[in-house]
Amino acid sequence: xxxxxxxxxxxxxxxxxxxxxxxxxxxxxxxxxxxxxxxxxxxxxxxxxxxxxxxxxxxxxxxxxxxxxxxxxxxxxxxxxxxxxxxxxxxxxxxxxxxxxxxxxxxxxxxxxxxxxxxxxxxxxxxxxxxxxxxxxxxxxxxxxxxxxxxxxxxxxxxxxxxxxxxxxxxxxxxxxxxxxxxxxxxxxxxxxxxxxxxxxxxxxxxxxxxxxxxxxxxxxxxxxxxxxxxxxxxxxxxxxxxxxxxxxxxxxxxxxxxxxxxxxxxxxxxxxxxxxxxx
Amino acid sequence: xxxxxxxxxxxxxxxxxxxxxxxxxxxxxxxxxxxxxxxxxxxxxxxxxxxxxxxxxxxxxxxxxxxxxxxxxxxxxxxxxxxxxxxxxxxxxxxxxxxxxxxxxxxxxxxxxxxxxxxxxxxxxxxxxxxxxxxxxxxxxxxxxxxxxxxxxxxxxxxxxxxxxxxxxxxxxxxxxxxxxxxxxxxxxxxxxxxxxxxxxxxxxxxxxxxxxxxxxxxxxxxxxxxxxxxxxxxxxxxxxxxxxxxxxxxxxxxxxxxxxxxxxxxxxxxxxxxxxxxxxxxxxxxxxxxxxx
Numbered sequence: 053x054x055x056x057x058x059x060x061x062x063x064x065x066x067x068x069x070x071x072x073x074x075x076x077x078x079x080x081x082x083x084x085x086x087x088x089x090x091x092x093x094x095x096x097x098x099x100x101x102x103x104x105x106x107x108x109x110x111x112x113x114x115x116x117x118x119x120x121x122x123x124x125x126x127x128x129x130x131x132x133x134x135x136x137x138x139x140x141x142x143x144x145x146x147x148x149x150x151x152x153x154x155x156x157x158x159x160x161x162x163x164x165x166x167x168x169x170x171x172x173x174x175x176x177x178x179x180x181x182x183x184x185x186x187x188x189x190x191x192x193x194x195x196x197x198x199x200x201x202x203x204x205x206x207x208x209x210x211x212x213x214x215x216x217x218x219x220x221x222x223x224x225x226x227x228x229x230x231x232x233x234x235x236x237x238x239x240x241x242x243x244x245x246x247x248x249x250x251x252x253x254x255x256x257x258x259x260x261x262x263x264x265x266x267x268x269x270x271x272x273x274x275x276x277x278x279x280x281x282x283x284x285x286x287x288x289x290x291x292x293x294x295x296x297x298x299x300x301x302x303x304x305x306x307x308x309x310x311x312x313x314x315x316x317x318x319x320x321x322x323x324x325x326x327x328x329x330x331x332x
Numbered sequence: 333x334x335x336x337x338x339x340x341x342x343x344x345x346x347x348x349x350x351x352x353x354x355x356x357x358x359x360x361x362x363x364x365x366x367x368x369x370x371x372x373x374x375x376x377x378x379x380x381x382x383x384x385x386x387x388x389x390x391x392x393x394x395x396x397x398x399x400x401x402x403x404x405x406x407x408x409x410x411x412x413x414x415x416x417x418x419x420x421x422x423x424x425x426x427x428x429x430x431x432x433x434x435x436x437x438x439x440x441x442x443x444x445x446x447x448x449x450x451x452x453x454x455x456x457x458x459x460x461x462x463x464x465x466x467x468x469x470x471x472x473x474x475x476x477x478x479x480x481x482x483x484x485x486x487x488x489x490x491x492x493x494x495x496x497x498x499x500x501x502x503x504x505x506x507x508x509x510x511x512x513x514x515x516x517x518x519x520x521x522x523x524x525x526x527x528x529x530x531x532x533x534x535x536x537x538x539x540x541x542x543x544x545x546x547x548x549x550x551x552x553x554x555x556x557x558x559x560x561x562x563x564x565x566x567x568x569x570x571x572x573x574x575x576x577x578x579x580x581x582x583x584x585x586x587x588x589x590x591x592x593x594x595x596x597x598x599x600x601x602x603x604x605x606x607x608x609x610x611x612x613x614x615x616x617x618x619x620x621x622x623x624x625x626x
Contacts, residue, residue: 077441083456101465149350158343171358173612177560177581178605181588182361205353235342264449266563282451289455297459304452319440327511
C-alpha cells in the first residue's frame with residue numbers, strides 16, 4: 053500500500069515536472085514563433101488589437117518590402133566576408149603565439165602573457181574611441197578592415213589553445229626535434245591535429261560573435277557599402293514614423309535563420325564551446 | 333647554450349604578430365584614453381589643450397552622470413543576481429536523474445537565445461512589449477490585470493531590459509553552472525542519500541557550497557559584461573524615457589559620436605575602465621587564493 057502510494061506520487065511529480073519543462077520551452081520559443089508568424093502578416097494585421105496569433109492572411113509582403121528597403125545581398129556578403137576573414141586570419145596569429153607561450157622559453161614571457169590577459173579582460177566598449185580614431189586617421193574607415201583587424205589577435209583563443217598545447221606530452225615534441233623538425237613543422241604536424249577540439253571551439257565562438265556583432269560595425273562604418281547584416285536589419289526599425297512590424301520581423305529572419313540552422317546541426321558542440329568561454 | 337638562444341629568438345618571432353596587434357588595439361588605446369581624458373576640444377579639433385582633471389570634475393558634478401552610473405549598476409546587479417538564482421535552480425533541476433531526454437531538449441532550447449543577435453531579440457521584444465498592441469499586455473489584460481507600461485515608463489523601462497536579458501542569458505549561465513554541478517564528486521551525494529537527508533538540505537549543505545566558487549567567478553565575469561550594456565539601449569530606448577535607461581557605454585557613445593565631446597567621452601571611458609579594472613583585480617586575487625588553498 054505504502055509502496056503504491058509512493059509510486060503514484062512519483063508519477064504525479066514526474067508529470068508536473070514534464071509539463072513545467074514544456075512550458076519553459078514554449079516560453080523560450082515564443083518570441084521566435086512570434087517573429088516567424090508576424091513576418092508573414094500583412095502590415096494592417098500587425099496594428100490591430102487584440103493581436104492575431106496565426107496570420108489571417110498569409111503574405112510575403114514583409115519580405116518583399118524588406119528586400120526593397122535593404123540591399124540584403126550586400127549586407128549578407130559583408131557579414132560573410134567579415135566573419136570568415138576574422139575566423140581564418142586569427143588562426144595564423146594565435147596558433148604560433150599559443151605554441152610559444154606553452155612550449156618555448158624566452159625572457160619576458162610573463163610580461164607578454166600579461167598583455168594577452170589584458171587583451172582578454174579589457175572590453176572593446178572601453179577602447180572603441182581610440183581605435184575608431186586610428187582607423188579614421190589611417191583612412192581605412194571606407195573599408196571592411198576596421199571590422200576585421202581588431203579581432204585577429206583573439207586573446208581568449210591564445211589562452212585556450214595554450215592550455216591545450218601545455219597538455220601535449222613533451223616526449224612527442226622531443227622526438228620531433230630529434231628528427232630535425234622545425235617549430236613550424238611541429239606546429240603544423242603535431243600541435244594543430246592534437247588541439248583540434250580547441251581550434252574548432254575558437255572558430256565557432258568567433259564566427260557566432262562576428263555574425264551577431266552590432267556595436268562594432270555601428271561605430272566603424274559610415275556608409276552602407278561596408279555595413280553588415282545586423283546594422284541593416286536594425287535600420288528597418290525606423291525611429292520616425294510607424295514601425296512596420298512585419299517588415300522588421302522579415303528582416304530578422306535573414307539574421308536569425310542562418311544561426312539557428314547552424315545550431316540545429318551543431319548544438320552540442322556549440323554549447324560545449326560556450327561552456328569553455330566561461331573559463332575566464 | 334647556442335641552441336637555447338635560438339629557441340628564445342623563435343619564441344619572440346612566434347608571439348610577435350599577436351603581441352603587436354594587442355599593443356595596437358589594447359595597450360595603446362588605454363594610454364590614449366588616459367591622455368585624452370585630460371584634454372579639451374572635440375572629435376574634430378586638430379589640437380587639444382591639456383586641462384588636467386577638469387573633465388572628471390565636470391563629470392562628477394553632473395547629476396546626469398550619477399543617474400547614468402546608477403542605471404548601469406542597478407541594471408548589472410539586478411541582472412546578475414536574478415540570473416544567478418534562476419540559472420542555479422534551473423541547472424539543479426535539469427541535472428536530475430529522471431527525464432534525461434527531456435532535460436537535454438529543455439537545456440538546448442533554453443540556450444538558443446544566447447546565440448541569436450541582440451538586434452533581432454531587441455526588435456522582437458519591442459513588438460512583444462508594446463504597451464498598446466503587444467502580446468504581453470494582451471495576456472496581462474486577458475487575465476484581468478492592468479496593462480503594464482514596459483519601456484514606455486521611466487519606472488519600468490530598466491526592469492524590462494533586465495527581464496529581456498534574463499530570458500536571453502538564462503541558458504548560458506545554466507550551462508556554466510551545470511558544468512560545475514557535474515564536477516561535484518558523486519560519493520558525497522551517495523552518503524547523503526543513505527542518511528535520507530531531505531533534498532532541500534542537500535542543496536544548501538552540499539550542492540551550493542560545492543559550486544559556490546563557480547557562482548562567484550561567474551557572477552564577477554557577468555557583472556563585467558553587464559557594465560557594457562549598449563545594444564538594447566540603443567535599439568529599444570535610446571536612454572529614455574527621461575534618462576531612465578541611459579547607461580555608461582550608451583553615454584560614451586552619444587558624447588563621442590552624437591555630440592563630438594571627445595574629452596568627456598574619454599573621461600567616461602576611463603571610469604568604465606576603472607570599474608572593469610576593480611572587478612578584474614578582485615577576480616584574480618580570489619582566483620589566486622582559491623588555487624592556493626586547494
